[in-house]
Amino acid sequence: MTTDPTAPWLVVGLGNPGPDYAANRHNVGFMVADLLAERIGGRFKAHKARAQVVEGRIGPPGPANRRVVLAKPMSYMNLSGGPVTALRDFYKVDTANIVAVHDELDIDYGTLRLKLGGGDNGHNGLKSMTKSMGPDYHRVRFGIGRPPGRMQVADFVLKDFSSAERKELGYFVDRAADAVEALIIEGLERAQTTYNS
Numbered sequence: 001m002t003t004d005p006t007a008p009w010l011v012v013g014l015g016n017p018g019p020d021y022a023a024n025r026h027n028v029g030f031m032v033a034d035l036l037a038e039r040i041g042g043r044f045k046a047h048k049a050r051a052q053v054v055e056g057r058i059g060p061p062g063p064a065n066r067r068v069v070l071a072k073p074m075s076y077m078n079l080s081g082g083p084v085t086a087l088r089d090f091y092k093v094d095t096a097n098i099v100a101v102h103d104e105l106d107i108d109y110g111t112l113r114l115k116l117g118g119g120d121n122g123h124n125g126l127k128s129m130t131k132s133m134g135p136d137y138h139r140v141r142f143g144i145g146r147p148p149g150r151m152q153v154a155d156f157v158l159k160d161f162s163s164a165e166r167k168e169l170g171y172f173v174d175r176a177a178d179a180v181e182a183l184i185i186e187g188l189e190r191a192q193t194t195y196n197s
Contacts, residue, residue: 008067009184010093011036012084014102014125016158017074025144026077026157028173029101029125032142033070035177042070049086050074059185066184069093078124081132088133098137099180100129103157107143109165110172112179112195115139116188122153138183142176 013033014026021027037044040056047053054070069091073083088098096116102125107113117135120126129137147156161169175195182191 005063006067007097008069008091008093009097009099010069010071010084010087010091011099011101011180011184012071012073012080012087012129014077014080014100015072016077017072021158023160024158025103025161028103028142028144028176030072031169031173032101032140032176032180033072035173036068036180037070039177040068040070044070044072046074047071047087047090049083049090051083051087053087058181064185068184078128080125081128081130084129085132095133095136096138098133099140099183100126100137101140101176101180102126102142103144104141105144105146105153105157107141107145109143109145110168110175111143112176113139113141113143114179114183114188114192114195115141138188140176140179140183142172 013029015030037054042054042056044052044054051074052072056068057065058068059065071087073080075083102123116138120130147153179191179195182194
């Protein structure tokens, strides 16, 4: 990871574009990106890299303040790598300064796990990103749990959160946004200590 405090960070919320997918479990990355954009007072604008982006700063004024680009790829999830790589090159971001925020089946609903590198665990968005630029980027994994009964994984991730889950969704999205900020400002280890429950 670059120790240069002026180096930009690229935070990528993974999801599928369009209103039909907006409230799906698979789109929790978009939800976190939207909240982060709100916090920095920015609005997403179309970028030539087939993504929507917001540029801004996070952290307190002073040395902990970081330049950040928030992005939502406008390709479908399984093609996320193209837009993310184009944004990385456009903004000259080190791969280790990229954070992917995504849904994670193997973690209980609302639980967070932060890590650097690793496999894609069958997640098509991560698979595409890793194929485009290697695995050495940060991940903020947002637990959505496993599908009930015999429901197929693809059906489960493309369904909206249940009414019971929606009661707590705002809180969990807020916490995930806090975790992204902590990762960028304080570093991975301190953020893991706080948020890896």
